[in-house]
Amino acid sequence: MYTLLSGLYKYMFQKDEYCVLILGLDNAGKTTFLEQTKTKFMGLNIGTIDVGKARLMFWIWEVDELQSLWDKYYAESHGVIYVIDSTDEERLSESKEAFEKMISxxxxxxxxxxxxxxxxxxxxxxxxxxxxxxxxxCAPKIGKRDCLVQPCTALTGDGVNEGIEWMVKCVVRNIHRPPMQKDIT
Ligand SMILES: Nc1nc2c(ncn2[C@@H]2O[C@H](COP(=O)(O)OP(=O)(O)OP(=O)(O)O)[C@@H](O)[C@H]2O)c(=O)[nH]1
Ligand SMILES: [Mg+2]
Incomplete structure (x- = not known):
């Protein structure tokens, strides 16, 4: 009986945790996007949301910061959100370079x-x-990994649901990076 109940408890309350990096140049809209995400989904604390049985933990990063630490964080992340400022044509090539470095x-x-x-x-x-x-x-370097280019207005939240739901679906089905599991008590 205990096993059955504890199994049920776990089924209902255990969350699979995934780390998602939010990267992009300065001023791209990373902070605004995370704020909207927390408004639209169940925002728990500064950088965490729950979507069904998945719990996403976000780390924000300006791409030219802390380059020496990149690989350490990459190794522990389950997904990456790369934010581009579509109004900044002048810095598009700079953003592309940073993107290319990241996916390499x-x-x-x-x-x-x-x-x-x-x-x-x-x-x-x-x-x-x-x-x-x-x-x-960049296409050859993206290779076979799941990739979606999503139009978005972080300021109003347009495209935020679509992007996050896609990300959740991808991290959950990615058998190569299993989640960290946590009981909610
Ligand atoms: N028009 C418009 N402005 C936006 C949008 N998203 C962000 N902004 C504005 O762009 C500016 C930068 O947004 P942030 O979210 O601070 O950008 P960031 O990537 O966190 O920037 P850093 O913290 O400097 O790296 C702010 O003035 C935002 O209000 C959007 O979808 N539309
Ligand atoms: Mg910011």
Missing amino acids: SETLEGVPLLVLANKQDVPNCLSVPDIKTAFSD
Whole structure:
């Protein structure tokens, strides 16, 4: 009886924890995106949300910071969200370079990658096809990992649900990086 009850308890309350990095140049909209994510999903504390049985823990990072630590964090992450400022055509190549460096890391191989084309509310901003074209030579390095380029307006929350739900689906099904498990007491 005890086993049955504790099994049921675990089924109901155990969460699978996944670490997700939010990366991008400064001013891309990383902080705004995380704030919207916490508003739309069950935000628990500064960087954690629950979606069904999955618990996502976010780490935000400006891509030119702390490069020496990248591989350590990459090794422990289950997903990456890369935020692009679609209004900043001038810095698009800088963003692409940082993106390319990131996906070249072997420690990130097979980790799902959500690319957010952010600030889509601004007239005449770069569209998803524009960004895909600019990043097209990264395709071989992306390889077989799951990758989605999602239009997004972090300021209003447009595209946030779609992006997070896609990420949850990918990290849950990625058998190469099993979750950390935690009982909720
Ligand atoms: N129009 C518009 N502005 C946005 C959007 N998302 C973020 N911003 C604005 O862009 C600026 C930078 O946003 P942040 O979220 O602070 O960007 P960040 O990537 O966290 O920047 P750092 O912390 O400097 O690395 C702020 O003024 C935001 O209000 C968006 O979807 N649309
Ligand atoms: Mg920020």
